[in-house]
Amino acid sequence: MTRDAGQTVLQGVYFDGRSSRDQAATLRVDAQTATLELADGSVPVQRWPAHLLGVEAPVPGVRRAVTLPGGGRFETRDDAGVSAWERATGRNRALSGVRALESRWWAALAALGVSLAALALFVVYGIPAVARQAAFATPRSVLATFDRETINLLQKGEYFGPSRLSAARQARLKAEFRQVAAWAGGGYPYRLLLRDGEPGGPNGLGAKGLGTNAFALPGGTVVMTDQLVALAKSDRELMGVLAHETGHVTSRHGLAGVYQALGLTLVTTVITGDIVSAGTFAAAVPAALLSGGYSRAAETQADQVSGHYMLGTYGTTKPLQTILARLAKDDSDESGGSSKKSGPSIFDLLSTHPGTPDRIAYLKRMEAEGKPAPTR
Template sequence: MNPQSDDLNFSDLTPGELSFAATYFDGLTSRARAAQAQVNNLTLLIRSEGLEVSYPLRGVSIEPPLSRLRRVLKLPGGARLETDDRRAIAALERRLGRNAGLSLVQRLEARWLAALASVVGVLVFLALFVQYGLPALATLAAQITPPAVLAALDAQSVRAIDGDYLKPSTLSQARQEQIRREFAALAAERGGPYAFRLLFRDGGDLVGANAFALPGGTVFVTDELVRLAKDDREILGVLAHETGHVEHRHAMRQIYQSLGLTLAFAVVAGDVTSAASVAAAVPALLLNSGYSRQAETEADDDAGHWLMNHYGTTRPLQDILKRLIEQDGPEGRHGVLDLLASHPGEGQRLAHLRAIEAAAK
């Protein structure tokens, strides 16, 4: 191994000249030659025992620095030059304007405090992205998802829900049609690109007295909720709440945040395969997650104002929420789109509905 030139005094060189010890490989054999390299103007001259060869600098490639490994210069014809003289190669890089950013990275890697600060910075960035960036991107993706994709998600999700989660309704056809007519009037007022439709199912022990909406406007209501309601105004208050979730695209936001933005943007672009993958995950997601405080408040706002416009009171929704609390306890059923979703708490939701009524009087 040649002596290294880390202590080289560059002032001893003539102007424009740079010299360093290295190991030369000619690219034809595996033989390593101890050599002295010299850079003068636009030429790299390599001298070794019984060898003198020169290369134009424009044909020399300098590999980026990597920790404390030897620096490598790739030469025309497959030859290469290796050296431990990192200062000399750094000077050559500056002269040629090569690897400026990567050289900075290498210097930072060599300082443990800088490396530790970088790791902490990355962790802080990831935490902030998860808390703020991911919800913002999921909201954007939800808002620009085409209505046709929402309808496709609904169709596939209904098949999955009916297959694994809910049973056929036992309500009479006359009772179902009566509520459907009232819901159709509510949906017509809402307008928008959504194909609102109402489906009745037996909730069983898994879902119980509940209602939830799919992204494209399909709303499920369980027989147990219909029987729990004292009158149709209470049912319509619940349905107004669920249509609010649809219009604000809360379900799509939740889906995108949970399943990832790569899949989200594939769905937004109309990728049918990705849409099918999302649809397969929707039922479990809807039954095992929860809306944010803001989402529940927005849906309650919509329901509260709709009730005030039609009945002059928010009592119907308040009453059925209280009855659900009494039936299921203060924690509810823990369902994602459960009417008793814990964000915000039931007491806050009831207070918010009372505040809407008080502000309108």
């Protein structure tokens, strides 16, 4: 940079905006006027009012660029000269402040900290909120597809087999479940699938079976295994479990959890630059449904739904408390090696439904307080 009669003189190259060929040039600028002169004189000297010129933000290691009227462009490595002209004319004051901060390590470190904090807040609060909205915005037809594909995945993986219960027993349980489904409402096409959670037998090939279990899929399909039916001492206990599962359906807990999990994956892919297709996202949903669990808040909400059903139908939540306690004991026996259940299951009433003692205590409080059921 040189100063000539109040002007800043910049040496660089000129692009006419029509070709990629550059030409050595000199740009003289002051507060009012800008003059461009090519080194070979092939183009007459050009002059413009200085305010018609634009100055692009600086990028480390890249030449400073000045945009010219008519689509031309002047580039120079004289960053100091361009910066001096900006200061003299009051250009890009905000960008100059940003650049000054970037040049200070503590400011850069603080900016990084703010960015990480913002990302953490988005992950903790933003993604769950978006996931809940997305879950409720998902069309019913899509929910039915998720149910179908997940059941197909379980069948192909031999995680369950046809129920061994008698036809009469199955019919009775389905009839009782229809009463639960009618009470749950929400317009879902509820259906109860009864399946053998140990398709290879307790000592056979059923080590990866569902075992003693029940779970709900987003579209209203509820699966309950023969082993859970056998564990229960009354149908009231089973209806308490099934009412709990309808709470997950109406609140769309499962789908929100899937969207939240896949949302974290999508954030990661954005940061790393990887691209995930919509087809891959859709294909991942059944697997995510099978591997996902529920938060304590979701469990409490589903327990509240079941508690209201139990209080309204039977006048007590004790049947649900009882089977939860029995499940916990059964799981504890299995851990000690004395259980006859098959191996670990994908959807486990305990591992995916945390805090069994707290849940039982909550149901006891509901009964003691006589909480009224919400309008459905």
